[in-house]
Amino acid sequence: DTAVSQTPKYLVTQMGNDKSIKCEQNLGHDTMYWYKQDSKKFLKIMFSYNNKELIINETVPNRFSPKSPDKAHLNLHINSLELGDSAVYFCASSPQVRAQETQYFGPGTRLLVL
């Protein structure tokens, strides 16, 4: 009964390839996020979706394209992978209304681009 799950956990690929990461939450939350954690452990928001609609898109190359087929899923597709894309990508979710809850994070997807 994992709250926020991501697949795959590990992804090793060559430069120039296209890959996708999937995220699902079973918490009934309306808002989902993608964060990137680089090699120095810095965490930064990439995208935020509310009820399947994109609400925040930080300065991220357009090679990254999120897709939310329903409010329980938020996938991340990456085109033409570059070495600098190597990082850990975390999906998270939170309820829509201002609530006394934190954001819940998935286990992370460790992407290594060779």
Next chain:
Amino acid sequence: ELKVEQNPLFLSMQEGKNYTIYCNYSTTSDRLYWYRQDPGKSLESLFVLLSNGAVKQEGRLMASLDTKARLSTLHITAAVHDLSATYFCAVDMGSGNTPLVFGKGTRLSVIA
């Protein structure tokens, strides 16, 4: 632009000692979060602080929030090895369902 600064970034402390991690942020917010991350793991929520003067305690950790000073502290009492991890503070960008802006993390190592 909201900025969140933590210090120290690295902390090595002896078992049994006390220490405080500081988290400053640059714009008004009354929602602050503390997370713990073990190596190779995800982020585990420790505390949610929602108002000025909020104080929460769990075991050897106590977090507080001063919204006027834009400062939160995470106090560690009588540290034990199991507390070794990276601790992040994060501030909500807006209305509660907006992304978090994270500090750079404090890498804590508790040694015997």
